Amino acid sequence: MIENSNLDRVDRQIVHELQRDARIPMRDLADVVGVAASTCSERIRRLQSRGLVTGFHADVDLASLGRSVQALVFAQIRPLSRALISRFHDEALAMPEVMAVFVLAGGDDFLLHLGVTDVAHLHSFLVDKLSARKEIVQFRTSVIFSHGRKRALEDLNALAP
Incomplete structure (x- = not known):
């Protein structure tokens, strides 16, 4: 279950970018959303613990x-x-x-x-x-x-x- 689904701008950008490419390097993701890589990593962990990010997958032909x-x-x-x-x-x-x-x-x-x-x-x-x-x-x-x-x-x- 998702706890407090309200996301700020950075969280929304992280979720958007991860949906586009879940394999984006942390440094690149952090650059795109405008935060430090460590902050970005922590936010992803929080999004997972809140149940908003439920996993990562590979698209297969x-x-x-x-x-x-x-x-x-x-x-x-x-x-x-x-x-x-x-x-x-x-x-x-x-x-x-x-x-x-x-x-x-x-x-x-x-x-x-x-x-x-x-x-x-x-x-x-x-x-x-x-x-x-x-x-x-x-x-x-x-x-x-x-x-x-x-x-x-x-x-x-x-x-x-």
């Missing part, structure tokens, strides 16, 4: 991992219960093809983000793994042709009037 086809699968499960939602979430996330699981409100209960080798692999996953589950009453699939995401998200609280 999905095709090089045999995931040339991506798809979104919207699924409904029954009977709805906290235990079943939790179990399906964990079991879906453990499937090698599943890259992310979202629990939803509205018409669908889950959104699964898949990465598979090809359309035949996607079909096999849907028929053999998803359709075989008795709790799934319905699902629909959309193949992703392309997708983009923002590398550096802004603090919307800081933008509010």
Whole structure:
């Protein structure tokens, strides 16, 4: 949980730069935000301890991992219960093809983000793994042709009037 999510200008700049490039050398980051490297390092530690910076990662080319086809699968499960939602979430996330699981409100209960080798692999996953589950009453699939995401998200609280 994030403690006191209000950030000053320096913290916002640090978060922004780390989102753009988490491997930026401390000295360079400190220069960009206008503080000493030791101050910058301490601020990063504080941002981590407060839960605002939750980790660092590497972006990987999905095709090089045999995931040339991506798809979104919207699924409904029954009977709805906290235990079943939790179990399906964990079991879906453990499937090698599943890259992310979202629990939803509205018409669908889950959104699964898949990465598979090809359309035949996607079909096999849907028929053999998803359709075989008795709790799934319905699902629909959309193949992703392309997708983009923002590398550096802004603090919307800081933008509010």
